[in-house]
Amino acid sequence: MSITSAATLATLDRSGPRRITDLAVIEGVTQPAMTVLVRVMEESGLVERRGDASDKRVTLVCLTKAGTSYVQTRHQTGVDAFARLIDELTDDEVEALVAALPALAHLAELESQDQEGSKR
Amino acid sequence: MSITSAATLATLDRSGPRRITDLAVIEGVTQPAMTVLVRVMEESGLVERRGDASDKRVTLVCLTKAGTSYVQTRHQTGVDAFARLIDELTDDEVEALVAALPALAHLAELESQDQEGSKR
DNA sequence: GAGAGATACATAAAGCATTCATATAAATAT
DNA sequence: ATATTTATATGAATGCTTTATGTATCTCTC
Missing domain, CATH: 1.20.5 (Single alpha-helices involved in coiled-coils or other helix-helix interfaces)
Structure with a gap:
């Protein structure tokens, strides 16, 4: 799970389904990198790809339940770690x-x- | 210039000459990765490698003048950017x-x- | 002092994440 | 209708890193 993958999942959690080109811009990588990344995460069951009825070229990337769960678990882990620091x-x-x-x-x-x- | 390279230069600026294995631990990479990284930076003129008279196995990695200058320029760039944000x-x-x-x-x-x- | 085990680093091969180049299809502009 | 732009896929190349392994040196134990 690369930094870009994790960041992409967080972006999807925050903003909902996005186009591959949007995600590439947001995460600061090239479009092909994002295409591959999305495919890998799709195979892992973390995201799914959907078409867009209004533009046949577009792929929308959506978090699966597993993806959402993954992001939220990681987020909570971070929150917990931060809370432990604050407690000190x-x-x-x-x-x-x-x-x-x-x-x-x-x-x-x-x-x-x-x-x-x-x-x- | 990878993130690890930049971080390594900053570590050297802060703490002075270090062994390759120390740097690997500090930067969270494996020893061979740090060996290669140091060689590349040596070739770039940013660091130099010195032996250690008390232990013939050891290579000490030291910033060159160019390396120090590079680190401090980057640091100042960061400080300037931060100051611009604070100004707002x-x-x-x-x-x-x-x-x-x-x-x-x-x-x-x-x-x-x-x-x-x-x-x- | 000899030998075993541990440590420091170098080198090669493999793996992964990314960019560059390019192609196809669809949408938009002229 | 045609030219241009946009969205994405695919392949090749590149850079950074890990894994595996080797050599040299140091330290400890007998």
């Missing part, structure tokens, strides 16, 4: 972090837009 | 971030120890 902080430290969450979220948003910009 | 925050947001820096640093430290633990 002092109350003051936690408070400061909580107070900084809006700023951190804003930073993440700005960074995300930056990445989109630089890909265009 | 409100004063309140910046304040909250500054107040949270000790907590963030502590988190990073804990996470770093976690990673070391899981590699052993």
Whole structure:
């Protein structure tokens, strides 16, 4: 399971079914790489490919139940690990972090837009 | 320049000359991968290999001037990019971030120890 | 001191993820 | 109707990494 595969599954979990070309742009890889990646994950049962009635060229990539379960399990694992780290902080430290969450979220948003910009 | 190469250069910048096996452990790759990586970077002029008088088996990997310059340029690029993001925050947001820096640093430290633990 | 076992690193082959090049089909523009 | 663009598939090449293995050196035990 490569980084790009995992990221692609997370993207699908977040945003729902996407075209292969969309996913390639979002994940910063070439279209053929995404085509192969999707095929491998389809064979693993994590995603399925569907056509698009409005455009016969398009393949829509959708998470399967197994795929969704996989993503959510991984996400929960990350959340749990983070919680364990947070548990080791002092109350003051936690408070400061909580107070900084809006700023951190804003930073993440700005960074995300930056990445989109630089890909265009 | 792979992620592992860049990370290895940063490690050398931070910690000084290291053995190939140390670097492999630190960067989470196998020893042969690190051997090859170091050779490639040596050929690029970014590192040099030195023996160790106390143990003839050992190769110590050291940054060259060009390597140091490369690492510091990349670091500054990252700092500049981050500063541009910070410039887009409100004063309140910046304040909250500054107040949270000790907590963030502590988190990073804990996470770093976690990673070391899981590699052993 | 000799030999066994462990350690450090080099080298080759294999595997995996990705890009580049190209082809086919469908959609859009002229 | 034709030219151009878009969406995706496929094959070949490339780069990074792991696995397997070999050589040299060091350390420990007898």
